[in-house]
Amino acid sequence: MLGSSLEMEFVNVKSSMALLYDRFIQNADPRTGNWLLMSSPLPQTIIIAAYIFFVTSWGPRLMANRKAFDLKGVLIVYNFGVVALSLYMCYEFWMAGWGTGYTFRCDLVDYSPTGERMVATCWLYYFSKFIEMLDTVFFVLRKRNSQVTFLHVYHHSIMPFTWWFGVRFAGGGLGTFHALLNSIVHVVMYTYYGLTALGPSFQKYLWWKKYLTSIQLIQFVMVTTHIWQYFFLKDCPYQFPVFIYIIGLYGLIFLLLFLNFWYHAYTKGKRLPKSMQNQTWAHHSNGVMNGNANHNEKEE
Structure with a gap:
């Protein structure tokens, strides 16, 4: 009897959760329902969980008694590939709205056919977050485990997870401004990483x-300034205000995390390159920037 009661209770809970999910997904954007990884949040959750397990546990143990991989050629192709992808996303975000009609204030999600270019760009940005997980995989394969920090793993895990909901429900409008900015920043960052991967002869060009x-x-x-202006606008019927809170909180958390990084890395000088300490380019720091440490840099 007890077993039957527990089984019945489990079935009831399962049915209630399924009902809640059905109600929840009814508000989703029908345009994205059949797109890759968009059917439900489960596939991406499995990928993210596997990523976390590999870079924090299995990967380091796998490499413990192995020689670090020499991935110079792979890193050159990878980083300049991400630069090209980021440039393309900048262009698409600009042409889909931010340079062709968005006001940078109360910009709503366009669910009509004219907004399809923006939601498609949002999906591409979402998918790019899985590609960028390779940053950490390369750390592990090169036995740079000290660079697999909380900030780094948190950033690469939380971005795709939250963006699934963004693409599935609100692919456009003011909630995509941070994606445009992030794509611009990644052009600069991955250009730097690509140049460092080319070797020491390029170090003199990396003064910046x-x-x-x-x-x-x-x-x-x-990001924080743009998104928080929503709370001071008299009339802004943005379709999913919950994303405003998420983006605002995300921007604030990362601002604080990077201020903390800046304090320890530069104010205290712990991660300054020796070129700034001893007027030589003999060694570069292992600083973590945007959760992506300088994974291509040859330490000498």
């Missing part, structure tokens, strides 16, 4: 390394 974290801080200030 120290400004990357400043660019990140400016990004999060702009």
